[in-house]
Amino acid sequence: MKPTLLIMAAGMGSRYGGLKQIDPVGPHGETILEYSIYDAVRAGFGNVVFIVRRHFSEIFREKVGSKFERKMKVSYVRQELDCCIGNFVVPQNREKPWGTGHAVLVAREIMDGPFAVINADDYYGANSFQIMANYFSSVDPRQPNDYAMVGYTLRNTLSEHGHVARGVCSHDRRMFLDKVVERTKIEKAGSGARFIEKEGQAFPLTGDEIVSMNLWGFYPVIFARLQTQFQDFLNHRGQDPKAEFFISDEVGSMIAKRMARVKVLPTPDSWFGVTYREDKEIAIAGIQRLIQEGIYPEKL
Secondary structure, three states, X not given: OOOEEEEEOOOOOOOOOOOHHHOOOOOOOOOHHHXXXXXXXXXXXXXXXXXXXXXXXXXXXXXXXXXXXXXXXXXXXXXXXXXXXXXXXXXXXXXXOXXXXXXXXXXXXXXXXXXXXXXXXXEOOHHHHHHHHHHHHHOOOOOOOEEEEEEEEHHHHOOOOOOEEEEEXXXXXXXXXXXXXXXXXXXXXXXXXXEEXXXXXXXXXXXXXXXXXXXXXXXXXHHHHHHHHHHHHHHHHOOOOOOOOOHHHHXXXXXXXXXXXXXXXXXXXXXXXXXXXXXXXXXXXXXXXXXXOOOOOOOO
């Protein structure tokens, strides 16, 4: 079975100031996620599922999804605050989605085989999708508790225009993930980096750390566990209007409980994305450079 590409495109783009998921960066109006789909299909992925919000689902389908509907199976799922919450009552002051773990969870009814998860607004690189496809083709499908994560070198993932959120990873000698620590404020600092705690204290990073960019490889067995963990999250943190259910945290919890193993798959690719409005020019230049190098055609 060809793996499915699950694209998290429900973000509100508060730091960007708009729907960055549909903002063009290619010479013919291509978005970043269109290049991701192009790379995934070349690597052997067969279907794509978009996670969107209700209020922009129509424009998203018009601007992006419709370009692929004649070429492959395209599906849509909606990430709303009332999805998968059971009897929990959403606080009135909650506006943003519950986070990346919740985004994956809302796709539970549509996934029936191996799938990779990505962010819509991050450029991952052609090598990264091939690495993940190779993993799916080599792993024993009878071991559905074995997952994978493509790991990036931190310095290859930083923005020139402000802080970014990254899951900083540690692993054992066999490259199995030990844990992921979600750092929501990482920024460049000289030749390295640093992260800022909520209290404002800064801690140095070398820049060589392996980080998660939310390129995960999963099997459907993960959904039952995510549902249980999400209910626990709601019970303990659901009243906090800013609390997020991060997929990296939840996978880390599964590892700690020995419910799953995650293979870290290092990639040589560099990230770029559109976290901030100022990042767009860098993304446009990056795509143009890759076209000139022959990685992509002039028009997808």
